[in-house]
Amino acid sequence: MSEPIIICRDVHKWYGQFHALRGIDMEVQKGEVVVIFGPSGSGKSTFIRCINRLEEHQRGTIIVDGIELSHDVRNIAAIRREVGMVFQQFNLFPHLTVMQNITLGPIYVRKWNKDKAEEIAMQLLERVGIPEQAHKYPGQLSGGQQQRVAIARALAMQPKIMLFDEPTSALDPEMIKEVLDVMEELAESGMTMMVVTHEMGFARAVADTMYFFDEGQVVESGTPEQIFEHPQEDRTKLFLSQILQH
Amino acid sequence: MTTTLTSQKEILPPPTERFTILGWLKKNLFGTWFDAILTVVSGLFIIYVLYMGFRWILTTAQWAAVTDNLQLYMKGQYPASEDWRLWLLMYLFALIIGLMWGVFLRRAEAVGWILLAVPVILALWMVKLERAAWLNLLIMDAAAIVGYFLGRRYPQRLQRPTIILILLYMPLVILIVRGFGESGFLPLVTTNLWGGLLLSLLLAIFGIVFSFPVGVLLALGRQSRMPAIKTLCVVYIEIIRGVPLITLLFMGQLMLPFFLPAGITIDRVIRAAVAIIMFAAAYMAENVRGGLQSIPKGQYEAADAIGLNGVQKMVFIILPQALRAVIPVLVGQFIGLFKDTSLVALVGLLDLLGIARGILANPNYIGRQLEVFAFIALIYWVFSYAMSYGSERLETALGVGER
Ligand SMILES: Nc1ncnc2c1ncn2[C@@H]1O[C@H](COP(=O)(O)OP(=O)(O)OP(=O)(O)O)[C@@H](O)[C@H]1O
Ligand SMILES: [Mg+2]
Numbered sequence: 220m221s222e223p224i225i226i227c228r229d230v231h232k233w234y235g236q237f238h239a240l241r242g243i244d245m246e247v248q249k250g251e252v253v254v255i256f257g258p259s260g261s262g263k264s265t266f267i268r269c270i271n272r273l274e275e276h277q278r279g280t281i282i283v284d285g286i287e288l289s290h291d292v293r294n295i296a297a298i299r300r301e302v303g304m305v306f307q308q309f310n311l312f313p314h315l316t317v318m319q320n321i322t323l324g325p326i327y328v329r330k331w332n333k334d335k336a337e338e339i340a341m342q343l344l345e346r347v348g349i350p351e352q353a354h355k356y357p358g359q360l361s362g363g364q365q366q367r368v369a370i371a372r373a374l375a376m377q378p379k380i381m382l383f384d385e386p387t388s389a390l391d392p393e394m395i396k397e398v399l400d401v402m403e404e405l406a407e408s409g410m411t412m413m414v415v416t417h418e419m420g421f422a423r424a425v426a427d428t429m430y431f432f433d434e435g436q437v438v439e440s441g442t443p444e445q446i447f448e449h450p451q452e453d454r455t456k457l458f459l460s461q462i463l464q465h
Numbered sequence: 466m467t468t469t470l471t472s473q474k475e476i477l478p479p480p481t482e483r484f485t486i487l488g489w490l491k492k493n494l495f496g497t498w499f500d501a502i503l504t505v506v507s508g509l510f511i512i513y514v515l516y517m518g519f520r521w522i523l524t525t526a527q528w529a530a531v532t533d534n535l536q537l538y539m540k541g542q543y544p545a546s547e548d549w550r551l552w553l554l555m556y557l558f559a560l561i562i563g564l565m566w567g568v569f570l571r572r573a574e575a576v577g578w579i580l581l582a583v584p585v586i587l588a589l590w591m592v593k594l595e596r597a598a599w600l601n602l603l604i605m606d607a608a609a610i611v612g613y614f615l616g617r618r619y620p621q622r623l624q625r626p627t628i629i630l631i632l633l634y635m636p637l638v639i640l641i642v643r644g645f646g647e648s649g650f651l652p653l654v655t656t657n658l659w660g661g662l663l664l665s666l667l668l669a670i671f672g673i674v675f676s677f678p679v680g681v682l683l684a685l686g687r688q689s690r691m692p693a694i695k696t697l698c699v700v701y702i703e704i705i706r707g708v709p710l711i712t713l714l715f716m717g718q719l720m721l722p723f724f725l726p727a728g729i730t731i732d733r734v735i736r737a738a739v740a741i742i743m744f745a746a747a748y749m750a751e752n753v754r755g756g757l758q759s760i761p762k763g764q765y766e767a768a769d770a771i772g773l774n775g776v777q778k779m780v781f782i783i784l785p786q787a788l789r790a791v792i793p794v795l796v797g798q799f800i801g802l803f804k805d806t807s808l809v810a811l812v813g814l815l816d817l818l819g820i821a822r823g824i825l826a827n828p829n830y831i832g833r834q835l836e837v838f839a840f841i842a843l844i845y846w847v848f849s850y851a852m853s854y855g856s857e858r859l860e861t862a863l864g865v866g867e868r
Contacts, residue, residue: 273766299772310767314785323781324771376771 224249224284224380224411225270231278232265232435239265240276241435247428249379252412254422254443257432258458263415266432267382270413271302284379300328303373307385309365311357311372317344318353321372329376336375343371347401363394367401374405381405383414417462423447431455521835530833531840534824538841541660541815550641550651551663552601556608561634563609564627565855567616569862635674642667656734660815662844664734668816669803671738672745676802677795679742680749681788685779687754698750705747711808713740718812737809745802752794756787796856800849807845817841 225247232240239262247253255263268274269281272288272295281288283298312320318340325336344350347367349360357365366386373381383402387395399421406412406425416422422429423443430440431452439446439455450456494504531538540551616623642659644651659667686698705713717740718733725731760783768778788795810819821837824830830837 271770273769296772296774299770302770304767304770306763306767306770308763310761310763312764312767312782312786314789324773327777327781328772372771 221249222285223247225413226282227270227279228281229279230266230269230276230281232262232269232274232276239435240269242279243435243437245430245437247380247411247413249411250409251427252406252425253414254426254429255413255415255432256417256419256422256429256458256462257438261432262435263432264384265435267384267413267415270380270382271299271304273304300376301378302380302382303376303378304382305366305369305373305384305386307388309357309362309369309389311365311369313357316354316356317349317360317368320357320368321375324372324376340371340375343374344368346374346404347371348397361394362390363397366390366394366398370398370401370405380411380413383412383416385415385417387416387418419447419459419463431458433458526836526839527833528836530824530830530837534820537820537824538661538817538844540663541820542658543654543660543663544658547644547652547654550644552604554638554641555601555605557634557637559605559609560612561627561630563612564616564623564630565612565859566609567613567618568620568623568627569616570858635670638670639667639674656732659734661820662817664809664814664816665803665806665818666848668734668738668741668806668809669799672741672802672806673799675738675742676745676749679746681753681784683746683750684753684757687750688757702747702750705744706751710741710744710805711811713744714808714812716740733812733814737812737814741802741806741809744805745798748798749795752791752798753787755794756789756791757783759790760786792856792860796852800852803848803852804845817844 223246225245227243227245230240230243231238243262243266245253255267257263265274269276269288270283276288284301286294286297288294288298311317312323315323318337321340321343322333322336325331325339326333329336331339341350341353344353347370349364349367352360352364352368357368360368366389370386386402387398390398395418399418402412402414403421403425414421414426426443428440429443429446431438431446431454433454439450439452446455447459450459495501540548543551616627641651642654642663643656644653646653683698683702686694687702689695689698714737717736721731721736764782764786765778768782773781806816807818809816810822813819815823818841821841825834825837
């Protein structure tokens with residue numbers, strides 16, 4: 220196996236006195252799809268946001284694409300160019316059109332010219348299935364469409380890694396599938412993905428490795444088959460039985 | 466006879482109430498006994514006030530103190546040979562108003578025509594105007610009409626140029642009014658010759674143009690993570706907000722010279738302008754901060770996540786949204802700033818109020834306070850109301866607060 224694209228060793232994070240991450244170890248290979256799940260407040264968001272330094276870890280090391288995350292601003296900028304992120308609440312820029320949302324990063328961070336950026340944005344919009352919405356504002360789109368724009372916006376930077384933090388949790392049921400389809404296609408194209416989600420159907424179909432988080436720790440990890448069919452820990456079994464009931 | 470399908474429900478128009486004046490009166494003014502009494506009492510009161518007002522305006526009042534000195538009220542001692550510059554700016558102003566009206570406010574037709582008619586009516590009323598002034602007012606109207614039709618014709622294409630023109634207009638005013646160089650094309654007109662409404666407007670424009678960026682920087686500084694910058698901004702804002710503008714003006718006029726090396730003098734208008742700018746910037750900063758606080762954390766995070774640096778994040782993502790959210794507040798502040806410029810009269814500058822006081826000191830116009838103050842109050846009101854009306858229309862047109 221080659222060098223992992225993400226390496227986390229003994230990652231700790233405190234919010235004031237509260238110990239939110241308590242020594243996370245994880246390695247992600249190029250092209251691997253990782254699904255993180257676990258109860259609310261278990262530190263899933265905190266962890267995934269440490270990968271592109273939206274949160275700062277206080278102990279341990281995180282190495283992304285060969286660059287160690289540190290206080291050095293240049294390192295952070297370099298990593299953010301390579302890591303795309305999709306949020307639960309979409310976080311599109313409401314004052315910009317879909318096209319402007321997508322091309323902002325490529326134009327000002329990647330320094331592409333506008334024509335090239337727009338051409339690529341158009342291709343991405345076609346890929347996520349909404350080319351006809353390019354000149355609307357986010358507020359004029361449905362939730363599912365907005366989230367697909369958010370995916371296109373992250374992809375426009377041509378990242379090596381995509382982070383998803385509960386991308387379907389804010390969506391109405393009939394829109395979840397359209398977003399999951401896009402993510403599935405992305406996974407098949409070989410993108411390295413780290414996904415926080417409770418969509419177990421998606422996890423079973425797409426994940427290479429699953430991590431079960433509880434109280435800031437990785438309780439159990441393995442392939443979907445191991446996790447779903449032969450969970451070792453009681454906490455995992457309990458949690459799975461709760462969410463699979465629905 | 467054939468049978469028709471009767472079971473299908475017809476599509477009916479909504480019931481209409483026939484509008485009659487009597488009906489409207491009854492519904493809105495005389496609905497209940499209490500309403501009727503209120504209507505009658507307030508109606509009588511309004512009639513009384515209007516009657517007294519008009520009687521005073523048309524019979525008792527003597528308008529010589531106003532009509533003899535229109536030039537002074539408008540521009541102070543600004544040399545007559547350079548009047549054309551002011552008129553040129555007025556044409557441009559009319560053109561911009563016309564454009565704005567055509568591009569953004571397309572539905573406000575009636576109001577627009579009234580605005581256009583105002584200069585004409587004023588010209589007719591103020592019989593003392595010379596022919597040049599008549600002509601100039603007519604050209605202004607023409608410019609406004611041209612702007613309006615251009616705006617109507619190409620609303621999409623002219624949107625951006627119009628906004629740019631508005632932004633460029635204010636610095637342009639300062640440049641053209643002041644001029645540069647000894648002689649030649651635009652000879653310098655020193656600030657001690659600026660006066661009247663011209664000076665009031667210029668102080669307001671100075672105040673708006675400079676306090677805005679300073680205020681934005683202060684607001685950003687106040688949010689800064691660097692303690693030194695943050696403290697500096699907080700201290701500045703809180704000190705300035707704790708003192709009345711008039712004290713700043715006095716300090717500028719009386720104390721500043723002590724701090725400057727001997728021989729260096731800064732002209733009094735600039736000193737007043739600086740005091741106004743410093744004052745307005747602190748309030749601007751607080752308003753902008755309100756806008757900044759209304760931006761959800763997710764916007765910052767999304768900007769970070771696509772790799773924008775701090776400046777790009779502010780310029781492209783945060784400030785456009787924050788400022789848009791506080792446009793109504795800022796416009797309110799600009800209007801307040803325009804009216805506050807009248808305080809410079811108290812430190813001896815000849816703005817609109819200063820000129821009025823000067824004219825009242827003239828023995829010929831003894832006892833004409835009421836006329837003079839009513840006149841300048843009307844001028845302040847017209848400008849303030851126009852600003853507030855215009856911005857309100859602009860906000861609706863730009864969809865402020867919708868997205
Ligand atoms: N900014 C913060 N300040 C203080 N505590 C925080 C902060 N962010 C998160 N926490 C705490 O850290 C813990 C982990 O939060 P996190 O958001 O990572 O959980 P999560 O697993 O993503 O939960 P959910 O499924 O609800 O999104 C929670 O107990 C939360 O209250
Ligand atoms: Mg979360």
